[in-house]
Structures are given as structure tokens and as C-alpha cells.
Amino acid sequence: MRPSSRLLTPTRRLFLQSTAAVTGLAALGSLPAGKAHAANVTVGFIYVGPKDDFGYNQAHAEGAAAVRSIPGVTIIEEENVAETVDVQNTMESMIQFDGASLIFPTSFGYFDPHILTVAQRHPDVRFQHCGGLWSADRHPENVGSYFGYIGMGQYLNGIAAGHATRSKRIGFVAAKPIPQVLLNINSFLLGARSVDPEIICQVIFTGEWSMSVREAEATNALADQGCDVITCHVDGPKVVMETAAARDCFVCGYHADQSALAPEKYLTGAEWNWAQVYTSMVTAHLAGEAIPNFVRGGLADDFIKMSPFGPAVTESAQGQIADTKAKILAGGYAVIQGPLNDNKGNQIAAAGQNFEETDVALESMDYLVEGVIGSIS
Amino acid sequence: MSFLPDGHLSSVAIAMLGGAVRVSTPFLFVSLGECLTEKSGRINLGLEGTLIFGAMSGYAVAFMTGSAWAGVGAAALAGAAFGLVHGLLCSLPRVNDIAIGIALMLFGMGLAFYFGKGFIQPVAPTLPSINLGWWSDSPQLRSALRINALFLLGIVLALGMAWMVRATRIGLIIRTVGDSSDAARALGFRLVLVRVASTSAGGALSGIAGAYLSLYYPGSWNEGISSGQGLMAVALVIFARWNPVGCVWAALLFGAAGALGPALQSVGITQGYYLFFAAPYLLTLGVLIATSSPNRSMSGAPGELSITR
Numbered sequence: 001m002r003p004s005s006r007l008l009t010p011t012r013r014l015f016l017q018s019t020a021a022v023t024g025l026a027a028l029g030s031l032p033a034g035k036a037h038a039a040n041v042t043v044g045f046i047y048v049g050p051k052d053d054f055g056y057n058q059a060h061a062e063g064a065a066a067v068r069s070i071p072g073v074t075i076i077e078e079e080n081v082a083e084t085v086d087v088q089n090t091m092e093s094m095i096q097f098d099g100a101s102l103i104f105p106t107s108f109g110y111f112d113p114h115i116l117t118v119a120q121r122h123p124d125v126r127f128q129h130c131g132g133l134w135s136a137d138r139h140p141e142n143v144g145s146y147f148g149y150i151g152m153g154q155y156l157n158g159i160a161a162g163h164a165t166r167s168k169r170i171g172f173v174a175a176k177p178i179p180q181v182l183l184n185i186n187s188f189l190l191g192a193r194s195v196d197p198e199i200i201c202q203v204i205f206t207g208e209w210s211m212s213v214r215e216a217e218a219t220n221a222l223a224d225q226g227c228d229v230i231t232c233h234v235d236g237p238k239v240v241m242e243t244a245a246a247r248d249c250f251v252c253g254y255h256a257d258q259s260a261l262a263p264e265k266y267l268t269g270a271e272w273n274w275a276q277v278y279t280s281m282v283t284a285h286l287a288g289e290a291i292p293n294f295v296r297g298g299l300a301d302d303f304i305k306m307s308p309f310g311p312a313v314t315e316s317a318q319g320q321i322a323d324t325k326a327k328i329l330a331g332g333y334a335v336i337q338g339p340l341n342d343n344k345g346n347q348i349a350a351a352g353q354n355f356e357e358t359d360v361a362l363e364s365m366d367y368l369v370e371g372v373i374g375s376i377s
Numbered sequence: 378m379s380f381l382p383d384g385h386l387s388s389v390a391i392a393m394l395g396g397a398v399r400v401s402t403p404f405l406f407v408s409l410g411e412c413l414t415e416k417s418g419r420i421n422l423g424l425e426g427t428l429i430f431g432a433m434s435g436y437a438v439a440f441m442t443g444s445a446w447a448g449v450g451a452a453a454l455a456g457a458a459f460g461l462v463h464g465l466l467c468s469l470p471r472v473n474d475i476a477i478g479i480a481l482m483l484f485g486m487g488l489a490f491y492f493g494k495g496f497i498q499p500v501a502p503t504l505p506s507i508n509l510g511w512w513s514d515s516p517q518l519r520s521a522l523r524i525n526a527l528f529l530l531g532i533v534l535a536l537g538m539a540w541m542v543r544a545t546r547i548g549l550i551i552r553t554v555g556d557s558s559d560a561a562r563a564l565g566f567r568l569v570l571v572r573v574a575s576t577s578a579g580g581a582l583s584g585i586a587g588a589y590l591s592l593y594y595p596g597s598w599n600e601g602i603s604s605g606q607g608l609m610a611v612a613l614v615i616f617a618r619w620n621p622v623g624c625v626w627a628a629l630l631f632g633a634a635g636a637l638g639p640a641l642q643s644v645g646i647t648q649g650y651y652l653f654f655a656a657p658y659l660l661t662l663g664v665l666i667a668t669s670s671p672n673r674s675m676s677g678a679p680g681e682l683s684i685t686r
Contacts, residue, residue: 050600052497080490080600204642207654212602214654216595217396217636221643224392224517239595242500247520261500375647 040072041101041286044094046087047079048107049210053236055255056209060106060130062256063274067282076100083109091118095125102126102285104278107209108178111145119143126291128281131180134293146277146295147180148303149357151187152328153270154231155335156306156321157252158191160267161229162199163317164250165192171227171249172203173218175210175234177376179365184233184270186369187335188252192229193371195320202227203374209235216243223247229267241266250312257307268321269307276302298357300329332356342367343374385644388517392643395521396636397629398528399594403428403586403606404628405531408613409538410582412621414460415614416542417575418555418681419467422478424583425607426485427459431587433489433496436598440501448501449527449588456584457577459485464573482607496598504593525593527585531625534582538621551575555679583607604635605658612661615668618677631657 043064051061057079068075076098081087087110094100101124105115108131119127119140127143134145161170170192172185189201202225204218215232219240222230230244231252238261244251245262253259253269281291297303306325309318327333334356338349348367349355355362368374407424414421421427431452439448463481467474507529510522542548554561554571561568586606591598613631617623638653 050494050497052494053599054498202643204639205650206639207651208601210599210601211604212595212597212599213400213590213604213635214639217400218639218642220395220399220520221392221636221639224388224395224520224640225643236599236601238599239597242596373645373647374642375650377648 040074041282042074042076042094042099043067043282043285044091044098044100044103045075045077046081046090046094046103046105046107046110047077048083048109049080049235051077051079053210054238054258054261055234055236057106057235059256059272060104060274063272063278064104066275067278070279070282070286072286073282081107083107083114085114087114088118091115091127095122100125102128102282104128104130106130108180115143116140126285128291136293141293144291144293144295146281148272148277148301149296149298150180150270150272150304151183151335151362152298152333152357153304153306154184154252154254155187155191156325156328157231157254157268157270158188158193159195159321159324160309160313160317161188161231161250161252162192162195163314163320164267164312165199165229167226167228168196168199169225169227170199170201171219171222171225171230171244172201172372172374173215173222173230173232173234173240174203174205174374175208177205179363181233182365182368182376183362184254185372185374186365186367188231189369189371190335191324194324195317199371201372203368203372205374205376206234212239215239219243220247223249253307259307259310264311266307266310267313268309271305271307273302273305296358298328299325300331328357334359336362336369341370343370343372345370385646388644389637389640391515391517391521392640393633393636395517396640397633398521398524399632400635401628401632402525402528402531402589402594403603404610404613404631405528405535405625406586406589407583407607407610408617408624408628409531409535409621410456410460410579410586411610411614412579412617412619412624413538413551413582414576414579415619415682416555416679417551417572418558418679419464419474419572419576420478420611420682421460421463421481421576421579422475422608422611423459423463423481423485424478424580424610425603425605426482426489427456427580427583428587428590428607429603430459430485430489431456431584432591432602433493433587433598435584435588436501436591437492437496439592440496440499443502445502445504445592448592449504449585452584452588453581454584456587457581459584460577460580461573463580464576467576468569468573490600493598493600497600501592501598503596504589506593525589527589527593531628535621535625542621552679555681557680583610609657609661612664615678616664619679620677631660634660 045064047057049057051057078090081090111129111133115127129145174181185203192199206214216239229250232240237254241251241258241261245265250265252267259266334354336355338353339351340349342348434455435448435452438451439445466477506523506525510519590602613627617627634656637656
């Protein structure tokens with residue numbers, strides 16, 4: 001479908017690399033040493049879907065838009081890039097034709113093998129991957145990972161849901177059972193259980209990051225089972241929000257602010273705040289400083305934020321959310337607190353064992369906690 | 378289904394009924410469109426592109442005019458235009474209708490994504506639904522029986538098309554043109570006109586299928602709105618043996634199969650959901666295998682179809 005990008009055969013790529021190298025050397029010769037980074041830099045952003053999807057990609061694109069206003073920075077963007085060799089071609093083209101020296105391939109599935117392959121070919125280009133898979137002993141130095149503790153946002157969503165539910169059943173439409181999604185599901189339930197320990201959470205996996213009809217079917221199936229508060233982790237939450245509100249369910253947002261889609265039913269939402277994160281990374285890159293390989297942050301670091309409360313959130317719910325938020329902001333808050341079992345009865349945390357917000361162990365989560373109805377395989 | 382816990386069987390059954398009604402309408406319209414086109418002896422593989430363009434144009438017009446039915450009309454017009462282009466191009470000498478179909482599919486998708494950029498964010502009005510579940514006090518059943526007018530229109534259309542093909546002069550002309558060009562020529566029928574008109578009408582139906590997706594269920598325009606309904610229509614028509622009434626059953630079956638995955642997960646059958654999600658596609662594959670044979674042509678297939686010749 002994209003014949004032009006397939007033209008980059010190895011020989012042609014080598015030719016382009018050598019010409020780029022020659023031009024690069026010539027440019028270096030004409031510049032005073034050490035000023036290489038003070039000149040204009042080009043930053044590439046790659047999205048897996050459309051950048052106005054009310055969700056994941058929109059959140060990143062809003063971050064990219066904030067970077068655009070930094071003097072000396074040119075940004076280039078490409079949307080709808082599949083998690084296949086397509087993204088390798090996009091990265092090659094951003095490097096070789098546009099001269100990008102910093103690239104943000106924002107989708108989880110871009111990392112292995114695509115970013116790793118291209119990063120080895122271009123040791124002088126910096127790749128920042130969103131999702132958290134980089135480890136110092138296995139991956140190249142010019143690759144970094146960044147992510148936010150958005151599970152905390154889903155925990156606060158869960159508190160709002162716990163106060164709003166009448167049926168004590170809440171629902172979660174999830175795309176794929178990767179650690180970040182599982183942490184969000186578990187956090188949503190545990191937040192609700194901090195209000196009422198009898199609440200259960202039904203999860204339905206759609207198997208795709210974006211598949212409208214199946215997301216609508218999943219939302220209807222949850223409503224059919226009596227779930228009366230629904231949230232999701234898919235790339236574009238628009239369909240889930242609208243379908244759930246039409247079935248008279250409350251909704252909690254994710255990725256971006258979706259309150260406009262269901263003004264009466266929207267409780268609150270866990271949103272990314274990439275503008276702040278991208279601005280600091282690009283500013284460091286522009287100044288010639290190294291970006292740390294492993295960047296994480298939560299509510300306290302302005303990586304994530306909560307949507308304003310909807311009209312259905314009660315005073316007591318707002319109070320509990322504010323209290324919990326203050327504890328999270330103070331640092332060291334643990335959503336996964338022992339004793340806790342997974343939903344198959346295996347112990348995941350002994351009494352007194354807490355996994356704090358920043359615990360790296362949470363990034364390889366492979367379980368759903370007790371009270372979640374669902375299976376990861 | 379003895380592996381289902383008590384009470385869950387009816388729950389899954391209701392969910393599949395609801396899914397069949399909600400999800401089948403686009404399958405129904407696009408397969409009726411393909412059926413009509415194939416009856417005239419052409420195959421249009423580009424209906425996926427027509428459907429997506431219909432979804433986009435329907436949503437855009439509904440948003441701009443504030444009327445969802447205006448959107449449906451615009452989608453039908455856009456679909457008819459795509460059908461017309463396919464029909465006219467295929468009327469040129471030595472042009473392969475399958476290749477043109479695939480080219481038009483890619484063209485339709487690209488065009489829809491290009492013009493659709495600005496319409497992902499806005500919220501367009503949606504089509505109203507008719508509540509046929511008022512008698513029930515189960516919210517599940519009430520929701521399953523909330524039926525869109527287009528679904529009923531589709532069924533009426535299928536019955537009407539079946540009658541037209543069987544009992545009217547127009548139907549006889551279309552069938553003759555589709556079964557044997559030589560006979561049609563000998564009878565003095567205008568081959569090209571009949572085929573272009575049939576393809577165009579089929580395109581209009583596919584456009585409506587797209588409008589149903591973007592204006593009713595799931596009721597939103599985005600680039601992942603279709604899950605291959607336009608492509609699966611070709612298999613559906615074979616499954617239905619080129620019989621419009623058969624298309625209704627095929628569409629309902631495919632709709633119910635699509636609802637199986639979420640419904641099973643919601644009652645706690647959570648293992649192996651990837652397999653359940655593949656149900657509609659496995660069904661397509663099964664249909665194609667079951668109906669293919671190296672020795673005989675498919676019963677009911679129009680004789681002029683390039684896939685069966």
C-alpha cells in the first residue's frame with residue numbers, strides 16, 4: 001500500500017547514508033566546534049493512529065504542539081504509522097530526509113524490533129520511546145524510555161466510580177493485556193474498593209488498540225451485565241464514552257478530557273500531560289544536554305492530571321479523591337498493598353508488602369487482582 | 378454449551394441477539410449492494426472503500442446540516458458515484474473488474490481519510506432508534522431490541538429485491554445480463570447500461586452501510602470505523618447464494634458471531650477471547666472453503682461473473 005516507503009532497499013539506504021555522512025561532515029567543518037546543538041534541531045513525532053482521536057494520540061500530539069513554540073525547534077509528525085516495518089521506514093525518512101536528531105515513536109509496539117533496529121544504524125540520533133521497556137544492560141544508549149504513573153489516575157477514577165455505582169459492578173474496556181493496561185484495571189478496581197470492598201470490576205479485552213464496533217459491543221456487554229460505571233484503555237475512548245452514556249452508565253475518561261462527549265455522565269478522567277514532559281526533554285536536547293534514558297513521573301511531576309469533576313460527583317467523593325491525591329502527591333503511595341491475591345487465588349503481595357507508585361516491578365505486571373472478572377489470555 | 382454457568386446462557390443469547398441486530402445492518406446493506414452488482418454479472422471488490430467513504434461523507438454532512446438523515450442521503454449519493462465510476466471503468470474494453478475494484482477500494486479509503494481529518498473530533502447527530510422492547514422489564518432485552526430504522530429498511534429492501542429479481546421485468550433483464558451476455562445482446566438489452574446502473578445502485582447501498590456505522594452504531598467517525606464489512610460482503614453473498622433474503626440471514630449470523638467475543642467475556646468465559654473474536658473471520662473462511670469446488674461452478678452464481686467463469 002505504500003510503495004514509496006518500500007523503495008528504501010539496502011543499497012539505496014547505504015547510498016543515502018554515505019551522502020548524508022558527507023553532507024554532515026561538510027556542515028560540521030563550516031560550523032564552530034561545540035555549536036552543533038545550538039543550531040536548529042528537528043524533532044520527529046510518530047503516532048500509531050490519527051492525532052485527533054480524543055485519546056492516546058491526541059494527548060501526544062498536544063505535547064508535540066507545545067514543543068513547536070520553542071525557538072529553534074522544527075517538528076515533523078506522521079500519523080497512522082503501523083507497528084510494522086512501516087515505522088522503521090518512517091524513522092529512516094525522518095532521519096535521512098528531514099535531518100531529525102530526536103525522535104518520539106510514541107506507540108508501545110514500535111520498540112522491539114523497530115526502534116532497536118533503527119537505533120543501531122544511527123547512534124547519533126536519539127530515540128525516546130513511550131511505554132517503558134528500556135533497560136541499560138540490553139538496549140542501546142541512544143534509546144530512552146519515558147512513561148507516567150497513570151495508574152494513579154485510574155485509582156482516583158476508581159474512587160469516583162466507587163461513589164457513583166449503585167450496582168457495585170463497574171466495567172473496563174481494555175485493548176490488550178500488557179502491563180500498563182493491567183495496572184490501570186487493577187488500580188481502577190482497588191480505587192473503587194477503597195470506597196466499598198464489595199465492588200467488582202468486569203473487564204473485556206477487545207484485542208486491538210482501535211476497533212470501534214468491538215469497543216461498542218464490549219461497552220454494551222458490560223452494561224448488559226449491570227455495570228453502571230465504565231472506563232477504558234483503548235487508543236480512542238470516544239466510542240466507549242458515547243456508547244456507555246447512551247446506556248445510562250457513568251463514565252471515567254482516559255488519555256485526554258472526554259467530558260464534552262458525555263457532559264452529564266462524565267465523572268472525572270486520567271489525562272496525560274505530555275506538553276510539560278516534551279518541553280523539558282526537547283529543551284535539554286536543544287541545549288546539548290543528555291536526556292536521561294529512564295524517565296518516569298506521576299501526578300506530582302505533572303506527567304498526568306485529572307479532568308475536572310462532572311456534575312454527578314458528590315461532595316464526599318470529591319473529598320476522598322482530594323485526600324488520596326494529597327497522599328499520592330506526598331510520594332510513596334502504594335495501590336498494590338499486601339495482603340493481596342490475584343483473581344486466580346495466587347498471592348501477589350504478602351501482608352505488609354507494598355508496591356509503591358515508582359516500583360519498577362509494577363511495569364511487568366501480569367495479573368488481575370481479586371475482584372476483577374477477566375482473564376489475560 | 379454446557380460449559381456455561383446457569384443463567385448465563387440466556388444472557389449470552391440475548392447479547393448475541395442484540396449484537397445480531399446492531400452489528401448486522403452494515404453487513405446487510407453492503408451484501409445487498411454486492412448481490413445486486415453480481416446479479417448483473419460484475420463483481421465489485423471496492424465496496425470496502427465505498428463503505429468507508431460513505432461513513433465519512435455521511436458523518437460530515439450530518440454534522441454540517443444537523444440532520445442524520447441528510448447524512449444517510451449524502452452517503453448513498455457518494456456510494457452511487459463510486460459505483461458509477463466502477464461501472465463505467467469496467468465497461469471499457471479489456472478492463473478487469475476485480476483489479477478496478479481493489480484500486481477503487483484503496484482510493485475510497487485514502488480519500489475518506491483525507492477529507493475525514495476534520496470530522497474525527499466533532500460530534501454529529503445520530504440516527505434515532507425504535508424501541509421494540511417496551512414490553513420487557515429487563516434492561517438487557519430492552520437494549521437488544523432498540524432497533525434502528527435502517528435495519529427494518531434493509532429487511533424490506535431485501536424482500537423487495539428478491540421480488541424484483543424473481544418477478545419483474547427489470548429483475549429478468551438484470552438476471553439475463555448477468556447470466557449470459559450473448560443472450561442479453563440477442564434480446565436487445567443494453568448490457569452496459571444495466572451493469573453500470575446495477576453497480577451504481579449497489580454502491581449507494583454500501584454508502585448507506587457506511588452511514589449506519591458512523592451515524593448509529595458505533596456512531597462515530599474515525600479511521601478504524603470499519604472492521605472489514607465491505608470485504609466480507611463478497612463472502613456473504615456467496616454464502617447467501619446470490620439470494621437477497623439469504624443475505625439477511627447471513628448478515629444476522631455474522632452480526633451474532635461478532636457479538637460472541639464480548640458477550641462471552643462479560644459472563645466470565647474469559648479464556649481464549651482472541652479465538653472468539655476471530656469467529657466472523659473463521660466463518661468467512663469456512664464458507665469459502667465449503668462452497669469451493671474444482672469440479673462444479675457454484676449453484677446460483679450468475680454465469681457472467683469473472684470469479685466463476
